[in-house]
Amino acid sequence: MPKRSFAMAKNKMHTSAHRHYEDDNEWGCGSWLEYTLVVVLSSVLLLGSLGLTLFWVIQYRGGFAWREDPKRQFNLHPVLMVAGFITFSGFSVLLYRICRCCRRIYVKLLHTVFHALAIPCVALGFLSVLDSHNLAQPPIPNFYSLHSWIGLVTMGLFAIQFVVGFFSFLILLCCEGATAGFRAALVPIHASFGLTTFVLAIAASVTGLTEKALFTLGDAYPEWREEGIVINALGISFIALAILVSFAVRSNNLKSDFKVTVVERM
Amino acid sequence: MPKRSFAMAKNKMHTSAHRHYEDDNEWGCGSWLEYTLVVVLSSVLLLGSLGLTLFWVIQYRGGFAWREDPKRQFNLHPVLMVAGFITFSGFSVLLYRICRCCRRIYVKLLHTVFHALAIPCVALGFLSVLDSHNLAQPPIPNFYSLHSWIGLVTMGLFAIQFVVGFFSFLILLCCEGATAGFRAALVPIHASFGLTTFVLAIAASVTGLTEKALFTLGDAYPEWREEGIVINALGISFIALAILVSFAVRSNNLKSDFKVTVVERM
Numbered sequence: 228m229p230k231r232s233f234a235m236a237k238n239k240m241h242t243s244a245h246r247h248y249e250d251d252n253e254w255g256c257g258s259w260l261e262y263t264l265v266v267v268l269s270s271v272l273l274l275g276s277l278g279l280t281l282f283w284v285i286q287y288r289g290g291f292a293w294r295e296d297p298k299r300q301f302n303l304h305p306v307l308m309v310a311g312f313i314t315f316s317g318f319s320v321l322l323y324r325i326c327r328c329c330r331r332i333y334v335k336l337l338h339t340v341f342h343a344l345a346i347p348c349v350a351l352g353f354l355s356v357l358d359s360h361n362l363a364q365p366p367i368p369n370f371y372s373l374h375s376w377i378g379l380v381t382m383g384l385f386a387i388q389f390v391v392g393f394f395s396f397l398i399l400l401c402c403e404g405a406t407a408g409f410r411a412a413l414v415p416i417h418a419s420f421g422l423t424t425f426v427l428a429i430a431a432s433v434t435g436l437t438e439k440a441l442f443t444l445g446d447a448y449p450e451w452r453e454e455g456i457v458i459n460a461l462g463i464s465f466i467a468l469a470i471l472v473s474f475a476v477r478s479n480n481l482k483s484d485f486k487v488t489v490v491e492r493m
Numbered sequence: 494m495p496k497r498s499f500a501m502a503k504n505k506m507h508t509s510a511h512r513h514y515e516d517d518n519e520w521g522c523g524s525w526l527e528y529t530l531v532v533v534l535s536s537v538l539l540l541g542s543l544g545l546t547l548f549w550v551i552q553y554r555g556g557f558a559w560r561e562d563p564k565r566q567f568n569l570h571p572v573l574m575v576a577g578f579i580t581f582s583g584f585s586v587l588l589y590r591i592c593r594c595c596r597r598i599y600v601k602l603l604h605t606v607f608h609a610l611a612i613p614c615v616a617l618g619f620l621s622v623l624d625s626h627n628l629a630q631p632p633i634p635n636f637y638s639l640h641s642w643i644g645l646v647t648m649g650l651f652a653i654q655f656v657v658g659f660f661s662f663l664i665l666l667c668c669e670g671a672t673a674g675f676r677a678a679l680v681p682i683h684a685s686f687g688l689t690t691f692v693l694a695i696a697a698s699v700t701g702l703t704e705k706a707l708f709t710l711g712d713a714y715p716e717w718r719e720e721g722i723v724i725n726a727l728g729i730s731f732i733a734l735a736i737l738v739s740f741a742v743r744s745n746n747l748k749s750d751f752k753v754t755v756v757e758r759m
Contacts (some may be wrong), residue, residue, distance in 0.1 A: 371721065373703050373706065373716075374703060376729060377732060380732070430732060434703045449638075455637065456619070460504070469696075473689075478745065
């Protein structure tokens with residue numbers, strides 16, 4: 228009965244194509260609640276912290292400028308670094324937990340795109356702080372503080388992760404079979420160093436906020452002015468993000484089904 | 494043959510008592526290398542960062558005093574907080590990875606003892622900063638900075654973890670059978686929040702170091718003086734500890750055998 232066997236084959240293909248959805252259905256109510264809570268909270272914090280940084284520099288620090296006004300050029304630094312290292316990178320990391328129904332190759336491409344978007348942010352953010360230091364009268368020295376040391380380590384790790392990730396998980400797909408073992412072994416290392424980079428970025432942010440609060444508010448910082456509270460709230464939201472993103476990445480409940488991961492690992 | 498069955502039973506007991514060693518023998522060369530590297534590096538960093546903090550305050554900040562000299566009383570704050578939140582807590586967390594051959598109950602008791610030792614350190618460290626602020630002329634306000642906010646959250650989490658851990662994993666042992674399920678469910682939560690507390694303590698440390706560097710070195714901080722470099726090196730060693738301890742706690746290679754954990758879980 229060729230007609231029946233064709234129908235069976237079609238049905239099998241259909242089942243295979245929708246395996247993700249079926250796996251999803253195996254999730255209990257608790258897992259869905261955890262998923263929704265983590266996705267909503269982390270999205271709110273990732274976008275909210277960028278929004279709060281923008282509000283802070285526009286409302287209290289006079290907004291943005293380029294080289295004609297080095298003091299206001301500095302304001303690009305926190306906004307662009309938060310956008311690149313926290314908002315884009317955070318979403319990029321969380322994609323592996325948020326996108327449960329897409330094919331893994333699309334998630335990987337989106338992961339690359341988000342990280343690629345972070346690169347110009349980080350580069351411009353770095354340039355803006357260098358310019359604002361070097362063009363100031365008198366010039367402000369670079370790379371002497373703990374914040375700058377942590378920031379440099381973070382940028383180095385980010386660059387290594389991007390290059391290694393791009394070549395290993397996308398370029399090496401050209402010889403898929405031969406590199407499968409190598410790529411599979413690299414996944415947990417890439418994930419660990421990715422989370423490390425994110426947490427380092429948070430450490431750089433809280434030290435940077437502390438520096439900025441003392442430099443600009445100085446003796447007014449203990450007076451509980453609005454700007455001081457905004458800066459502290461920003462720091463606390465970064466800390467909450469470090470906890471939440473680490474939790475999301477490590478949670479077994481939020482992991483995609485292992486079999487699907489193995490079948491579709493690129 | 495009662496003699497033979499007695500010998501068998503004895504042999505079985507012997508096997509059971511030495512199960513850990515046999516499981517250890519299953520470790521490959523790579524696991525042992527990883528174990529040695531993590532234990533040696535983290536011990537060096539945990540003791541080294543406390544030593545460097547002591548060196549810093551004695552060499553550059555005039556050593557210690559009590560209420561008769563609030564400025565030097567402050568110096569107790571970094572040393573005691575690092576001792577309590579980082580050195581004692583760090584070793585306490587790592588015990589579960591370091592002690593592979595002891596019975597689990599001994600590891601738990603040692604874990605409790607190390608955390609109990611951290612309590613007077615943290616309490617005195619907290620008192621010393623409050624005193625040094627309140628007794629200064631004019632008094633310095635409290636709890637306005639990001640560092641103090643992160644520090645308060647860390648102390649709160651530490652206290653909750655200690656109380657919940659003490660009651661759940663030691664006191665509830667009195668009715669071992671009835672509470673086994675509850676205690677087993679609590680283990681990963683306690684472990685996650687424990688690591689979170691440790692990383693929060695590191696975040697508090699790096700913001701505190703940044704504050705202190707700007708308050709005391711001020712315009713001399715960019716001049717690459719010895720004290721500035723010591724402060725930055727201290728911050729970087731804390732960051733390295735955060736990475737290393739997180740790695741050690743999460744590494745599957747360093748975990749005790751799962752069956753042993755389940756059998757001996759208290």
